[in-house]
Amino acid sequence: xxxxxxxxxxxxxxxxxxxxxxxxxxxxxxxxxxxxxxxxxxxxxxxxxxxxxxxxxxxxxxxxxxxxxxxxxxxxxxxxxxxxxxxxxxxxxxxxxxxxxxxxxxxxxxxxxxxxxxxxxxxxxxxxxxxxxxxxxxxxxxxxxx
Numbered sequence: 001x002x003x004x005x006x007x008x009x010x011x012x013x014x015x016x017x018x019x020x021x022x023x024x025x026x027x028x029x030x031x032x033x034x035x036x037x038x039x040x041x042x043x044x045x046x047x048x049x050x051x052x053x054x055x056x057x058x059x060x061x062x063x064x065x066x067x068x069x070x071x072x073x074x075x076x077x078x079x080x081x082x083x084x085x086x087x088x089x090x091x092x093x094x095x096x097x098x099x100x101x102x103x104x105x106x107x108x109x110x111x112x113x114x115x116x117x118x119x120x121x122x123x124x125x126x127x128x129x130x131x132x133x134x135x136x137x138x139x140x141x142x143x144x145x146x
């Protein structure tokens with residue numbers, strides 16, 4: 001029984017050590033200690049409202065109506081299997097878009113790099129949905145309106 005406890009403690013310590021390094025989370029998908037923040041912002045002109053409905057497989061964050069410059073945001077940790085993904089349904093008048101706003105990257109670090117490994121800023125503008133490239137300090141259009 002003592003050997004079993006020792007093995008369990010060893011694996012627990014190893015998992016904790018791996019989760020501390022961001023590089024390790026790429027190799028071990030379920031280990032991500034980051035407290036992620038996602039912001040959904042109304043950047044539409046003309047005082048128009050934005051309606052967003054964001055959810056994951058386990059969390060429905062509800063429907064939110066954002067006035068000009070409004071920001072709906074939430075924070076979370078990636079789940080242990082590393083399958084966390086949030087999707088938002090964006091509506092502005094007769095325009096619509098459905099986009100993923102967070103997903104767990106196992107190999108490519110495009111989203112994590114743009115979000116500076118902690119916060120993603122998505123903005124609805126007149127011609128589409130943009131993601132802020134934090135290191136470059138610029139918005140990049142990711143998805144046009146449908």
